[in-house]
Amino acid sequence: MHNAFSIPALIGILALAGSAGTETVAADTPDLAVPRMTMRLEGPMGVRLDAIVHNWLIPAPDANPGMLEMMRLRDRKPPYEDPVPWAGEFAGKYLTSCVRACRMSGDPQLRAVTERVMRELIRTQTADGYLGPFPDKHLMDRWDLWGHYHCMLAMVLWADDTGDAEALQAAARAADLMCRTFLDTGKHVYDAGSYEMNMAVIHILGPLYRRTGNPAYLRLMREIEQDWQKPNAGDYHRLALQGVEFYKTPKPRWESLHPMAGLAELFRVTGDNSYRQALVHWWRSIDRTDVHNSGSFSTNEQAVGNPFQSGAIETCCTVAWLALGVETLRLTADSRIADALEHATWNAVLGYEHPSGRWCTYDTPMNGKRLASAHSIVFQSRPGTPELNCCSVNGPNGLGLLSE
Numbered sequence: 001m002h003n004a005f006s007i008p009a010l011i012g013i014l015a016l017a018g019s020a021g022t023e024t025v026a027a028d029t030p031d032l033a034v035p036r037m038t039m040r041l042e043g044p045m046g047v048r049l050d051a052i053v054h055n056w057l058i059p060a061p062d063a064n065p066g067m068l069e070m071m072r073l074r075d076r077k078p079p080y081e082d083p084v085p086w087a088g089e090f091a092g093k094y095l096t097s098c099v100r101a102c103r104m105s106g107d108p109q110l111r112a113v114t115e116r117v118m119r120e121l122i123r124t125q126t127a128d129g130y131l132g133p134f135p136d137k138h139l140m141d142r143w144d145l146w147g148h149y150h151c152m153l154a155m156v157l158w159a160d161d162t163g164d165a166e167a168l169q170a171a172a173r174a175a176d177l178m179c180r181t182f183l184d185t186g187k188h189v190y191d192a193g194s195y196e197m198n199m200a201v202i203h204i205l206g207p208l209y210r211r212t213g214n215p216a217y218l219r220l221m222r223e224i225e226q227d228w229q230k231p232n233a234g235d236y237h238r239l240a241l242q243g244v245e246f247y248k249t250p251k252p253r254w255e256s257l258h259p260m261a262g263l264a265e266l267f268r269v270t271g272d273n274s275y276r277q278a279l280v281h282w283w284r285s286i287d288r289t290d291v292h293n294s295g296s297f298s299t300n301e302q303a304v305g306n307p308f309q310s311g312a313i314e315t316c317c318t319v320a321w322l323a324l325g326v327e328t329l330r331l332t333a334d335s336r337i338a339d340a341l342e343h344a345t346w347n348a349v350l351g352y353e354h355p356s357g358r359w360c361t362y363d364t365p366m367n368g369k370r371l372a373s374a375h376s377i378v379f380q381s382r383p384g385t386p387e388l389n390c391c392s393v394n395g396p397n398g399l400g401l402l403s404e
Helices: 007-015 043-057 066-072 089-102 108-123 144-162 165-182 195-212 215-227 254-270 273-289 315-332 335-352 390-394 397-403
Strands: 002-004 038-040
Touching: 038 397, 043 089, 043 108, 043 335, 043 397, 066 089, 066 108, 089 108, 089 144, 089 390, 089 397, 108 144, 108 165, 144 165, 144 195, 165 195, 165 215, 195 215, 195 254, 215 254, 254 273, 254 315, 273 315, 273 335, 315 335, 315 390, 315 397, 335 397
Parallel strands: 002 038
Antiparallel strands: none
């Protein structure tokens, strides 16, 4: 499909899908088909996207070569610049931003840059499937599985949009490494620590299982679901069915929204409606207790049960909230979710992205004061990555998610 939408028109189309209307989701509510489409944004939204494409997405890899060098030089001694524990996410978040922006921009340079960086990322993958920046403890320490999740998500999105078999194969090789590491070995994803981050891989294993039919991927999803129930993990399925508010769970940080999105995949591959019920519960709980006046979520990077409490409202939290909304909208056709997506897009996303497109914030507080993420979380930068941090690579996904 090739369509030109204004944002209100697009949201209106989504809203016409209907509303669930009650706290119970009907078992026969369809999983909305997601067409592969391109769209052209007009007006102020289109201007902002064009600025992001030309002033950030296209120049970012050359201005920050360490994005890929940390992968290529992972085994250099001494280790390459001691990357932060989540540095493996940088290339993946950047590429998901690019892939989604390609759907809304006809710029051939953006497409060429996306293709080049994707190809270079794939070339950094080791023979056994490892796709991170660390020389040791592969998958078993830091936020290493989390970094793989974001890279694999970018690869699957790109493969879906372009038919790039090499990208899908690279994501599958990483999943195969996870299966070799955590199935029948005595090791579990839980043992990798940083539960709400590293367990996010459940969300990408579902699409890979649906595309490849490899039963090991579904089996690992089930293992991770069991890991959820262990001490201090999120328990995302059972606690939702018990009606617990998200801010009262063991893991109320924003990263939990990514493994929670795995509930949608568990529903898709099993047909068990309790997974959809759980996902809807979490979305409604967050919407009810932790969404600020800008439409964004989180206070100091987590849910606290009070949308008026002051504290950092992080860009990555906004993107995660939008992504969870997209998944939930697909499974419910609830127009209230479309309203929330519109609210956050017009206010939180355009609030954290500078009009120049060159930078975004880490924190976009309720009073509106905005500082560049490269200043407020500069500790994440390294030689070769002066502008890279979790938010700078992820921010464009706020608009990119409109394509989904």
